[in-house]
Amino acid sequence: xxxxxxxxxxxxxxxxxxxxxxxxxxxxxxxxxxxxxxxxxxxxxxxxxxxxxxxxxxxxxxxxxxxxxxxxxxxxxxxxxxxxxxxxxxxxxxxxxxxxxxxxxxxxxxxxxxxxxxxxxxxxxxxxxxxxxxxxxxxxxxxxxxxxxxxxxxxxxxxxxxxxxxxxxxxxxxxxxxxxxxxxxxxxxxxxxxxxxxxxxxxxxxxxxxxxxxxxxxxxxxxxxxxxxxxxxxxxxxxxxxxxxxxxxxxxxxxxxxxxxxxxxxxxxxxxxxxxxxxxxxxxxxxxxxxxxxxxxxxxxxxxxxxxxxxxxxxxxxxxxxxxxxxxxxxxxxxxxxxxxxxxxxxxxxxxxxxxxxxxxxxxx
Amino acid sequence: xxxxxxxxxxxxxxxxxxxxxxxxxxxxxxxxxxxxxxxxxxxxxxxxxxxxxxxxxxxxxxxxxxxxxxxxxxxxxxxxxxxxxxxxxxxxxxxxxxxxxxxxxxxxxxxxxxxxxxxxxxxxxxxxxxxxxxxxxxxxxxxxxxxxxxxxxxxxxxxxxxxxxxxxxxxxxxxxxxxxxxxxxxxxxxxxxxxxxxxxxxxxxxxxxxxxxxxxxxxxxxxxxxxxxxxxxxxxxxxxxxxxxxxxxxxxxxxxxxxxxxxxxxxxxxxxxxxxxxxxxxxxxxxxxxxxxxxxxxxxxxxxxxxxxxxxxxxxxxxxxxxxxxxxxxxxxxxxxxxxxxxxxxx
Numbered sequence: 001x002x003x004x005x006x007x008x009x010x011x012x013x014x015x016x017x018x019x020x021x022x023x024x025x026x027x028x029x030x031x032x033x034x035x036x037x038x039x040x041x042x043x044x045x046x047x048x049x050x051x052x053x054x055x056x057x058x059x060x061x062x063x064x065x066x067x068x069x070x071x072x073x074x075x076x077x078x079x080x081x082x083x084x085x086x087x088x089x090x091x092x093x094x095x096x097x098x099x100x101x102x103x104x105x106x107x108x109x110x111x112x113x114x115x116x117x118x119x120x121x122x123x124x125x126x127x128x129x130x131x132x133x134x135x136x137x138x139x140x141x142x143x144x145x146x147x148x149x150x151x152x153x154x155x156x157x158x159x160x161x162x163x164x165x166x167x168x169x170x171x172x173x174x175x176x177x178x179x180x181x182x183x184x185x186x187x188x189x190x191x192x193x194x195x196x197x198x199x200x201x202x203x204x205x206x207x208x209x210x211x212x213x214x215x216x217x218x219x220x221x222x223x224x225x226x227x228x229x230x231x232x233x234x235x236x237x238x239x240x241x242x243x244x245x246x247x248x249x250x251x252x253x254x255x256x257x258x259x260x261x262x263x264x265x266x267x268x269x270x271x272x273x274x275x276x277x278x279x280x281x282x283x284x285x286x287x288x289x290x291x292x293x294x295x296x297x298x299x300x301x302x303x304x305x306x307x308x309x310x311x312x313x314x315x316x317x318x319x320x321x322x323x324x325x326x327x328x329x330x331x332x333x334x335x336x337x338x339x340x341x342x343x344x345x346x347x348x349x350x351x352x353x354x355x356x357x358x359x360x361x362x363x364x365x
Numbered sequence: 366x367x368x369x370x371x372x373x374x375x376x377x378x379x380x381x382x383x384x385x386x387x388x389x390x391x392x393x394x395x396x397x398x399x400x401x402x403x404x405x406x407x408x409x410x411x412x413x414x415x416x417x418x419x420x421x422x423x424x425x426x427x428x429x430x431x432x433x434x435x436x437x438x439x440x441x442x443x444x445x446x447x448x449x450x451x452x453x454x455x456x457x458x459x460x461x462x463x464x465x466x467x468x469x470x471x472x473x474x475x476x477x478x479x480x481x482x483x484x485x486x487x488x489x490x491x492x493x494x495x496x497x498x499x500x501x502x503x504x505x506x507x508x509x510x511x512x513x514x515x516x517x518x519x520x521x522x523x524x525x526x527x528x529x530x531x532x533x534x535x536x537x538x539x540x541x542x543x544x545x546x547x548x549x550x551x552x553x554x555x556x557x558x559x560x561x562x563x564x565x566x567x568x569x570x571x572x573x574x575x576x577x578x579x580x581x582x583x584x585x586x587x588x589x590x591x592x593x594x595x596x597x598x599x600x601x602x603x604x605x606x607x608x609x610x611x612x613x614x615x616x617x618x619x620x621x622x623x624x625x626x627x628x629x630x631x632x633x634x635x636x637x638x639x640x641x642x643x644x645x646x647x648x649x650x651x652x653x654x655x656x657x658x659x660x661x662x663x664x665x666x667x668x669x670x671x672x673x674x675x676x677x678x679x680x681x682x683x684x685x686x687x688x689x690x691x692x693x694x695x696x697x698x699x700x701x702x703x704x705x706x707x708x709x710x711x712x
Contacts, residue, residue: 007592011585105453117532118606124699215580215611219452220423221606224579259582261569263539322573323545 001262003268006140011259013141013148014214016252016255018043018206020151022230023237023244024158025202030234031162032195033175033188035351037093038078039203040227041100042071048068051218052111055118064147064208071204072197074100079196082190086353097227105220120216123147141350147213152245154202159241171195178354188354203227229333236336239346254332258325264315276308286290291310367426413447416440416652417467419460420452421544422578424515428626429577429601429642433477433500436648443649444656446473455495456544460484468492473655475648476502479546485511496660498651504665512660514651518625519551519712521640521678522599525623526699528638528680528690529597530567533560533579533619537568539595541586541609543577543602551712552625552640556599558709570595577601580608587612591620597637598621610635630681638694639679671702678712 022043029036036042049070054063074096081092112118123145131142145297162168173181174191182188210226211218229251236250261267286292322335370580416437424434430452437448449471454463460476461484467474470487476485476499484501489508502513529538538560542549557569570593572586583605590598591613600609600622610633613620621637628639629705647668670677685691699708 007589011588014585015581109425117425117427117604117607160553210581213582215608216609217580219426219578221455221578221582222580224576226581255582256585258575259572259586262586263589263593265570292598322542322571326545326573326575 003257003264003270004274006100006137008253008256008260009137011256012249012253013144014252015255016248017148017151018226018254019210019233019243019248020155021206021209023229023233023248024241025199025206026155026230026234027237027239027241027244028037028162028171028202029156029199030350031175031239032171032192033178033347033349033352033354034078034082034192034196034199035089036075036078036091036196036199037090037231038074038096038100038227039199040223040225040229041093041097042074042200043207043210043223043227043230044097044100044104044204044221045074046071046204046351047211048108048207048218049224050204050208051120052107054120054212059218060120060123060212063212064205067211068204071200071202071207073200075196075200075203078200079193082196083192083353086355089351089353099307102222108218108220118217120212122212122214122216147209151209154243155245162241172347174354175349176218178349182354192354192355203230206230232337234263235346236333250336251329251333252318254329258328261320261328262322262325266319269312269315272308272311274308276305276312279291279304279308288314305318344356370694380411386680395553397630400678408591413445414473415449415471416446416473416475416655417449417451417471418477418648419454419463419613420450421460421478422452422482422603424450424452426578427629428606429644429675430431430477432626432642432644433648436645437475438651439584439645440649440652442647446652446656448683454480461487464488464497465491466496468495472496473652474503475651479548480544488569494500496653496655498660500651501546504663509662510542511562512662513665514647514661515667516642516647516676517546517551517667517669517712518640518642519555519702520678520708521676522552522601522671522710523555523701524678524694525599525638525640525712526556527563527693527697528678529556529599529623530560530563531689531693532637533564533567533597535594535596536564537570537594537596538564538568539593539598540571541583541598541600542571542573543579543605544575545573549573549601550639552599552601554709555712558712568594574605576605578604580605582608584612585609588616589619591616592637595620595623597623601625628679628681630683634683636681637684637690638678640676641679642676643674650675669701670698686698 010138021040026036026039046067050063050067053066054060078096082089125143126146128142132138142214162171170186170191173186174188178188207223210222233244233247233251236247279301286297384702386548420434422430424432434450437450440446451463451467454460460481464474464476464481464484465488473496474660479501481499482502485497485502486505486508491513493510493709495510497511498514500514501516504513505511507615519602540553540556542553553571554602561565570590572581572589574586583602587598596619598620600606602609606624613635620643621635626634626642630636630642680690680694697706
């Protein structure tokens with residue numbers, strides 16, 4: 001069976017959905033100039049409180065709302081500390097992650113320690129008429145829970161807002177040149193507040209997907225570092241909505257692939273072919289521009305292409321240990337980020353608090 | 366706002382940040398404050414021995430960790446010791462730190478699982494006056510105060526493998542494991558060896574998620590195996606077992622599973638049997654050895670299936686009614702115990 005078949009696609013979409021929500025939220029926050037390391041904590045609190053409310057009320061959508069509210073509450077704390085108090089954004093984010101971990105573990109134990117494990121029903125899948133009938137991939141891609149479609153819509157909405165609205169212009173200005181934005185009458189701190197709240201909202205929603213959206217239960221530390229993966233996705237995506245979507249799908253796809261590859265006795269030829277293809281794409285991307293062209297790039301890409309092509313044709317029976325496959329998503333993440341160092345440009349004032357000039361104090365900005 | 370107002374406001378917010386971080390640090394770690402194993406000490410019972418237990422997962426995971434925690438609670442009653450438990454210890458340095466912190470306040474430190482093997486080797490020599498027990502750990506000449514009780518979890522998995530060969534219709538059998546520790550590998554190897562010995566035509570597939578409690582990944586891993594035709598799967602998972610079962614349910618296929626540690630027969634009809642580990646008498650026995658000063662030194666104390674009170678492979682009641690399956694389990698248990706059936710190397 002092809003490792004890149006319908007099962008792989010279905011798993012990719014499932015794993016990508018919480019990442020997409022969290023990463024798009026983080027994108028908005030970072031484009032506004034605030035780096036939100038507390039995203040992991042927002043996902044975790046969103047996961048817990050969505051589960052708690054869904055369990056208590058029996059309503060999935062009330063649970064989703066609670067997850068969003070919990071993420072936004074944590075985001076509000078982030079905003080107060082980083083924007084009002086001008087605390088270091090990274091320190092605040094780390095503190096919030098610790099708070100979220102402790103809070104959710106503590107409350108979970110208080111309520112659920114003495115009870116049998118509660119498992120809630122997961123939402124039904126919704127088939128897209130027509131598209132779900134496409135042979136091969138229809139059922140895998142176009143028969144998903146509603147929140148998967150909402151995630152894709154969120155990406156498109158983020159693109160449209162950032163690039164087609166004045167509000168998006170304000171967000172981008174607040175992150176690039178806040179002094180110019182301020183001069184133009186944009187209230188930079190207010191824009192950044194909203195950016196952080198959006199991150200909290202979508203981070204909490206991503207957490208809700210992890211708990212009640214996909215498995216119907218909560219375990220401590222259910223977010224398992226996905227907030228940090230989402231942060232990496234924003235960088236890998238070049239701070240662009242469609243780039244972030246691609247990054248999330250890439251990370252989820254490699255994670256889904258390692259599950260497929262572990263289950264096989266030898267590495268399929270399709271994997272070697274994919275390695276060669278990625279090397280070709282990378283080589284074309286790097287060599288087409290004079291400023292990124294180099295003999296080193298050409299040689300290394302050529303070697304990988306030759307190796308991949310050779311292994312595809314030879315089809316050796318090679319079995320690799322599980323540990324290697326488990327590490328694969330993280331190794332590829334590191335390689336991807338390393339390859340992009342110096343080649344993507346972050347918002348100019350990311351992570352730098354904006355101090356309102358003294359002569360505008362009278363206008364109560 | 367004046368500069369003075371901003372300064373006051375900023376100080377207040379800094380104080381709030383410190384308070385929030387302190388709250389978070391206090392709430393982390395999961396020291397028990399409730400019933401059972403207690404987190405507080407120093408109440409004047411100077412002669413009472415203190416036992417600290419470190420768990421990699423939550424104490425209410427319905428599996429490995431919960432079984433050992435309940436053993437500590439039972440040991441408190443039976444041996445009059447005072448227990449402390451820390452849970453959800455993340456990989457790496459936190460596991461070393463957990464053992465160190467427990468050693469400071471306890472006379473015996475129990476690290477539950479091979480995940481604490483390295484930590485035991487590092488910490489035990491630093492506290493020569495304390496006793497350490499690492500379940501499924503490793504011994505060292507440099508740590509004479511370190512004892513290892515090794516539960517050969519691969520042995521019941523071997524019996525499960527033979528049962529799996531009897532049950533599979535698609536001739537494809539799978540294994541979903543969590544963290545890659547020796548018991549996981551032993552169970553995987555044993556399950557595979559037995560299934561393919563009974564029927565060499567059986568195709569075997571393994572997926573490890575790296576975490577016994579990652580529900581989402583276990584669900585995807587199980588879905589992967591089911592999509593590739595596996596109709597009998599050994600689920601070496603704790604909390605993540607629920608995720609695996611969800612994947613099977615959503616597939617709509619007839620897939621049978623084995624569980625570990627705690628039989629979950631009443632939760633689903635597709636659970637054929639369990640590699641049970643009754644950690645309660647096991648932990649009580651360990652604490653009893655400590656209290657009587659009889660902890661093993663120099664060699665591991667191992668458990669296979671010779672004592673069904675501690676470890677066994679058991680069929681769920683409905684499946685035990687099938688004579689062929691019941692006969693396999695009874696016969697193989699007997700042969701393993703009398704030495705006529707040898708386990709694969711490393712199991």
